[in-house]
Amino acid sequence: MIDLTLHFLVLLLMPPLLLGVIIKTKAFFGGRVGAPVLQPYFDLLKLLRKQMVLSRTTSWMFLAGPVVTLVATLAASLLLPLGERAAPVRFAGDFVLFAYLLALGRFFTVAAALDTGSAFEGMGAAREITFSCLSEPAVFLGLLALARITGSLELSGLLGPKVVDGWIAAAPTMVMLVVGLFVVALAENCRIPFDDPNTHLELTMIHEVMVLDHSGPALGIIEYGAAVKLFLFGAVVVRLAAPVSTGNPLLDWGAFVLAMVLFAALVGVVESGMARLRLTYVPNLLIGAGALTGLGFVLLLMR
Amino acid sequence: MTLTPVVVGAGLLAASGLISLLAPRAGRLGDLVFAALMVAGGLVGSVAAAAALVRGGDADLVVEWLLPWGRIWLHVDALSAVFLLPVFVVPALGAVYAVAYWSSGHNRSARPLRAFYGLLAGAMAFVVLAKDGVFFLVAWEVMALSAFFAVAAEDGKPEVRRAAWVYLVATHVGTLALIAMFALVRRASGRFDLAPLEVAGLSGSLATGIFLLALVGFGVKAGVMPLHVWLPGAHANAPSHVSAVLSGVMLKMGVYGLVRVGWMLPEITAWWGWLLLSLGAGSAVLGIALAIGQHDYKRLLAYSSIENIGVITLGLGAALLGRAAGDPVLTGLALAGVFLHVWNHALFKSLLFLVAGSVLHATGTRRMESLGGLAHTMPWTAALACVGCAAIGAMPPLNGFVSEWLIYRGLLSRAGGAGLGGAGLGGAVGGFNGGFAAAVVVLALTGALAVVAFARLFGTVFLGSGRSEAAPRAHEAPAAMLAPGLVLGAACVAIGLMPLAAVRLLGRAVALAGGGASADALGSGLLAPLSAIGALSAIVLGGAAGATLVLRWWGGAARGARPGTWDCGYARPSSRMQYGESSLAQTAIGLLVWVLAPRRRATPISGAFPRTASLRTRVPDPVLDRAILPAVRRATRLVMSLRRLQRGKVQVYMLYILLVVLVLLLLV
Helix, strand or coil, rough: CCHHHHHHHHHHHCCHHHHHHHHHHHHHHHHCCCCCHHHHHHHHHHHHHHCCCCCCCCHHHHHHHHHHHHHHHHHHHCCCCCCECCCCCCCCHHHHHHHHHHHHHHHHHHHHHCCCCCCHHHHHHHHHHHHHHHHHHHHHHHHHHHHHCCCCCCCCHHCCCCCCHHCCCCCCCCHHHHHHHHHHHHHHHCCCCCCCCCCCCCCCCCCCHHHHCCCCCHHHHHHHHHHHHHHHHHHHHHHCCCCCCCCCHHHHHHHHHHHHHHHHHHHHHHHCCCCCCCCHHHHHHHHHHHHHHHHHHHHHHHH | HHHHHHHHHHHHHHHHHHCCCCCCCCCCCHHHHHHHHHHHHHHHHHHHHHHHHHCCEEEEEEECCCCCCCCCCEEEEEEHHHHHHHHHHHHHHHHHHHHHHHCCCCCCCCCHHHHHHHHHHHHHHHHHHHHHHHHHHHHHHHHHHHHHHHHHHCCCCHHHHHHHHHHHHHHHHHHHHHHHHHHHHHHHHCCCCCCCCCCCCCCCHHHHHHHHHHHHHHHHHHHCCCCCCCCCHHHHCCCHHHHHHHHHHHHHHHHHHHHHHHHHHHCHHHHHHHHHHHHHHHHHHHHHHHHHHCEHHHHHHHHHHHHHHHHHHHHHHHHHHHHHHHHHHHHHHHHHHHHHHHHHHHHHHHHHHHHHHHHHHCCCCEHHHHHCCCHCHHHHHHHHHHHHHHCCEEEEEEEEHHHHHHHHHHHHHHHHHCCCCCCCCCCCCCHHHHHHHHHHHHHHHHHHHHHHHHHHHHHHCCCCCCCCCCCCCCCCCHHHHHHHHCCCCCHHHHHHHHHHHHHHHHHHHHHHHHHHHHHHHHHHHHHCCHHHHHHHHHHHHHHHHEEEEEEEEEEECCCCEEECCCCHHHCCHHHHHCCCHHHHHHHHHHHHHHHHHHEEEEECCCCCCCCEEEEEECCCCCCHHHHHHHHHHHHHHHHHHHHHCCCHHHHHHHHHHHHHHHHHHCCC
16 A cells, blocks of 8 residues: 555656756756756646636647646556556556557647647657657567566566566666667657757757647646656666665665666756757667667577 | 348348339438438347347358359358448448438439448348358359449549449459359368368368468458558548448458358468468558558548558467467457457448548548648537547557457467566467567557558648638538447447457357357456456546546636737748648658658749749559559550551451461461
8 A cells, every 4th residue: 555655656746856857967067057956846836827828720639638648648657667566557468558558648749739730830740650650669679578588468577576587697688678768768758869858949849849839737737748758768767777676665666766866867968968869860760779679679589 | 040130130231222212313201211221220130140249149041042052041150240240330320321421412323322332231241141152152242243333423533433443353353262262162061151161171282272262352352452452442432431331341341251261261270370460460551651641531541441451460360370379368369359350440440431421521622631620610520530530549548449459469478478487488380479579569560650640630630720711611510420420439439448348249259260268268367457458448538538627627728818829929820831731741751761652743943933833742552553553554555566457457357367277277
């Protein structure tokens, strides 16, 4: 019971913190003090208190989009184990549901963007749905490799205690999976080098440009949903890279939270050290990530 | 015992259109009589088919007739019942739709169309019921021919005539293969019927021959690539309620045939399964990729049918592999997925074709580029389209996800493994688990591409603002056209929320087609996740609906003024500046150039004050436009060169006769 409560608390409260850590890391590399780590929380509270402005072009889809995306992301989060702790809902084949819930979120984000009738948002929508065609196979290849390693078909098992066996017996595969899935995490969450969450207009290539017209609570919901999605992908990468299990629940939770903060810091380091890729190179990087996870899988087949 | 109501239902479907011809030419009586008879037949038949699924029990009916060899031998079992349900449900709903969509008052072709539509529906029921080979072929031909006349309803248009002819040729190529298949069946069993074959009379090559001929014959009807050539044109050019029946139901007759022949064959060779699996994977990816390239929304839906048939074929291949390997888990899961996807595709594809018909009715155009913003003028149709698009993209709160999950789960049972230490990775399927893993990845890619195709369809037709005058002048569809869609949409939601109940209904059919062990395997906790999926779906649906309302209220959406879209501060945005369907597709097509090979014709911008500039792109069909038509054209040219012999002068012909006689004299 306590475990479940902690699970939900961490899941619901921690995501904006990751954004705060990323911003702080980037400020550090830029030689600035930067906003407080808790700034994203303040931003969200501020947005929730504002009134929305709705374009006359929009229909019900404009508001349904952010909401469905958030609900689908939260529903997907019920399937994901955090750290060593098993997920509240788990069954063989649950990662398919996980992936398709995120696809549902994508469909509605894109629909809400197209609802504004703005060319900018259409541009972002086209990119979002296209690039996900490349990241989806990469994710599935990675999970299939994990299924072979752990002999399980549920996320709680794929990312469960047997991941350690993978590092012992098939370390090269594990390295490929971690790198491949980290790249996918950056792409799916529209971080540098795929997208720059800090710029605006058409320079911001994918996610931010799709939500240009949302304001107030709707924008808050979008920002929060994006943070939860980053948290989910971070939890996968963290679990693969650092399969810590001490047996003590409190220590495990502490290790998980610490690892997530480190993940966010790593994203910040990547963002500080790299420039955004030219759009035409984005598919290459994603195909590279898919090739990496695929190669990891093939290496397992040859054992 | 269950056969009489099924036959009565099928008879009502077949006769409905002919009876309605008795009604006076003017007025709505004929349309109403037709719809009433179709609904009556559909209700009787679907209740009886559902009862056959729930209670089980086979039934036979034999009537002698005068044709040689054959007799009318009807048979219903769980397998036929699975396919009978869509046959009875979808055409009946389509007939209600037609009352407003294709009424006698507006279309001269309405009366003959009713007759052929009813015949098509009835013939499909008899195809599924037939046990005797000759009777099966007769029903199959009646189905094929009435579908031809239904497709050609608007025969004044050249593209309609062309599509109908391509269909007629293709379907007869298929029938030819089926006749050959029945000849082989007779060689194996001594009978012309669809009964299980004995191992004794069946050599390996004979069984392979039967399987391959069935694959060609039924594959043409189902639209498996590369046998799909007739499908896009016929679906796009038929009246929309006919397209709904063609895509939702008639394609499934091909699937039925494949399942039935698989059930007849006592032993399965593994490579048949791999062949079906790869054909299915190819159809799925290519079908949806080509769908992304289409500018006409009905053509897009047609290519998406090829994708869905691909998913079904892939599942069928997996089921055959499961049977070849004696793996009841794989067989059971794959078959359950295949059967449920047959139902699901019948539901959401018919829904989408009916929605497409409403849009065509309201705007008069099939080009997505001229539409937009219909969510304002046609809110109900837009909501139904949203349900259909989400369902066909296999997104969770709806039915499409359930069947795809079952197929995924079946593949994963072999693609995963027992862990690093485990031995049982290979098994009897030649240890080729990589193949199953590849199939999983193909399904994932297909799913992602389907999101592209349907976000684009829904976004450009229903969202944003209208791109031509046709769009803002659109009107909501009348009740007769909305009601069938509502029924179909509700069924999509119901299966999504109660997946376990739907799969339980299929138990008997799985047992029949995959052996009792596979049905038992499904009972042993493998399906327990379906309740979790149903519960999560309910949470998503309820949560999203509730939260949207709360957000509307909380953010004061109703109170605020409604300015224009911000559009980065641009003051005079026009609807032509929106991202259109081609621009939405362009990013994806750019990645798929190597399969789609789009053709483009551009007038470039030149000079300081350019007058006109244009860009047209077209994604041709890889088989029909790139292989068959060029080959036909070349053959025609070759044959035309022989025409030089034909001069029309008697003297020349006399010369030919003389030459022939001389040659013969020399030779003999």
